[in-house]
Amino acid sequence: MATSETEKSGPGVSVASTSEFSLFFRIKPGHASALREALRALQNTPGYQPGDYNLAIATIHEARFVPFDDDTRLLFATSFDGPWDAYMEDFLTSGSTLALFDAVFQHVEGYEGLPDLAALKAFILGAQRTAGGYARNYPGTVKEIRKALRVNNAFQRVLDDPAAADALQHPALKPLLDEAAD
Amino acid sequence: MSAPTATASLRLEHDDIQGGVLHQRPSPYVGTYLLLRIDDRRAGRELIRRLLPAVGSASASSDPAQDAWVTVAFTHQGLKALGVPKGSLDSFAPEFRQGMAARAAELGEAIWRQDCYQLPTGRTSFGFKDGIGQPAVEGSGIPASNPLERPIKAGEFILGYPDETGDLPPMPTPTVIGRNGTYIVFRKLHTRVAAYRRYLRDRAADRKEEALLGAKMVGRWHSGAPLVLAPDHDDPELGGDDTRNNAFLYGHDRRGLKCPAGAHARRANPRDALDEEGSVDVRLHRMIRRGTSYGPILPDGVLEDDGADRGIIFVFAGSHLKRQFEFVKTQWLNDGIFIGAPREQDPLVGRPAGNGAFTIPKQPIRRRLREMPPFVVTRGGEYCFAPGLGGLRWLAELTI
Incomplete structure (x- = not known):
């Protein structure tokens, strides 16, 4: 697990630029199936379907909702670029994400609905727990990863060109040639 | 983004807001920053009494001949030295109560007096015209410099009015000290x-x-x-x-x-x-x-x-x-x-x-x-x- 490389960033733990953010809720009695239905609906929202890679918040790496303890509790866990606590008010005033999450939060205790921001902030902060361990397998923000993927896709297209082997012989391209063999 | 509104439904209490908060400094300008330590609360209060006539409100004339004013702001220590009751002192924003030194360990010595004046070029020492991108404040009556940005809610800058979240910004008590006030940061x-x-x-x-x-x-x-x-x-x-x-x-x-x-x-x-x-x-x-x-x-x-x-x-x-x-x-x-x-x-x-x-x-x-x-x-x-x-x-x- 990350130890020396992590640092406190508000109440979350971070590795390099990215911080973990986990919320634990209690599901209202009798709301378990409605909650699962809301999660299915969220999963079917454009941007959230497999292969869409277009979540409403562009600075999170991934996110999951996990009902547990016989559907009496709910975990929301994500990895966020930057210290998430600095952006709390921004989340609460950005309509797009909140509107999506509103349908889920209806089924957990302590949620009083939109748009009382003070209550909403207390609700979120009350559900947040800091990780006891947090590790990552790659550095970089979502923006950097997306850029890296675009660059690699472009590089693969270059390698598909029959003239690539000759072109990559130029000394300025040696770092690329070193990555070209496999 | 909707078109900027020249007039807003919200009425700011211009006559109670310090002029320097809402109005841009003139150009060219000269000025002095003075940091005073209050040793005696009665003397401090007397100073404020004497300063009051020189502190212009935001509704004051914009006649260039009268373009001189004083803006008065206090550190948390200063308010304490003036004898502000503890309940009021504790009601200010936590960052203000801690002070800048506690928020940023790298800060150096205090400023006691600093004269300032616009360089003959009208620009910063790096050579650039500055102070351009000011936000428009809704209800201030001051036209927006960027017609593509809706004026910002007054509560983002002046306490006592709704801010961009729709709520009132946290305001120190009693109301008379908080309302129409604003936090100031200065850095040399x-x-x-x-x-x-x-x-x-x-x-x-x-x-x-x-x-x-x-x-x-x-x-x-x-x-x-x-x-x-x-x-x-x-x-x-x-x-x-x-x-x-x-x-x-x-x-x-x-x-x-x-x-x-x-x-x-x-x-x-x-x-x-x-x-x-x-x-x-x-x-x-x-x-x-x-x-x-x-x-x-x-x-x-x-x-x-x-x-x-x-x-x-x-x-x-x-x-x-x-x-x-x-x-x-x-x-x-x-x-x-x-x-x-x-x-x-x-x-x-x-x-x-x-x-x-x-x-x-x-x-x-x-x-x-x-x-x-x-x-x-x-x-x-x-x-x-x-x-x-x-x-x-x-x-x-x-x-x-």
Whole structure:
């Protein structure tokens, strides 16, 4: 697990630029199936379907909702670029994400609905727990990863060109040639 | 984005708001910052009583002949020394109660007196026209300089009115000290002009490229003309036209080919550049700035440091020290995560430790400046609170 490389960033733990953010809720009695239905609906929202890679918040790496303890509790866990606590008010005033999450939060205790921001902030902060361990397998923000993927896709297209082997012989391209063999 | 509204339904109490909060400083200007220590609460209150006639309200005439005023603000220690009751002292924002030194360990000595005056060029010591991108305040009656940005809710800058979240900003008690007041940040920023000029000179083929590199770092040309509207060369007519020099967005320049995402002005106010992110609402992070220049100009062309102290007195006014001043400083100026460049800081005011990098997007190949030394050194500063005129009278009349 990350130890020396992590640092406190508000109440979350971070590795390099990215911080973990986990919320634990209690599901209202009798709301378990409605909650699962809301999660299915969220999963079917454009941007959230497999292969869409277009979540409403562009600075999170991934996110999951996990009902547990016989559907009496709910975990929301994500990895966020930057210290998430600095952006709390921004989340609460950005309509797009909140509107999506509103349908889920209806089924957990302590949620009083939109748009009382003070209550909403207390609700979120009350559900947040800091990780006891947090590790990552790659550095970089979502923006950097997306850029890296675009660059690699472009590089693969270059390698598909029959003239690539000759072109990559130029000394300025040696770092690329070193990555070209496999 | 909807069209800006010239008049707002909300009425600001102009006659109770200190004039310096809502009104831009004149140009040219001279001024003095005085930091006074209050040893005797009665003497302190007497001072406020005598100052009151000199403190202009925001409704005062804008007659240039009367363009002189005093703005009065207090540190938390100052309010304590005046005998403000503990319940009131404890009701101020936590950042203000801690003070700037506690929020930033690197701050230096205190300022006692600092004269300031506009340089003959009308520009900063780095050579740029400044103070352009001020937010329009809803209900202030002051026209917006950027017709493409809706005026910001008054509560973002003046306590006692709804802010951008729809709520009232946290306000100290009693109401008379809080209402129509605002938090003030001032910082003395020494500019290392010779180091800045030398850095550019060493990396530019000629004076034209030097000006371009400088503009890319700032986001504007010397005249104030924004890169987005004048990407290739300075346009003094545009820079001098206050109806046009702030009328732009970054949406058509996502990659930063005109104005780099890391340029100072774009970092400090990204406008619509982050609208697609879903994680940041730039309207929560706007700042009223009332900066001025101090110290002599370094004559044009001089590349050796003359040892003179010169720079900028940075002054911020706003309702939220943390999510306005501290957010912009820590997330946008001292960090590059938000633009996908975590190793880069603001090219002008970032990286106190030096060794900075700055990427300039360019066709066909981007340019990356490296090994940037610090060009700005923070000498000191403090968090203050500027009450409304009624608040000043309340302080003057404290009896405990």
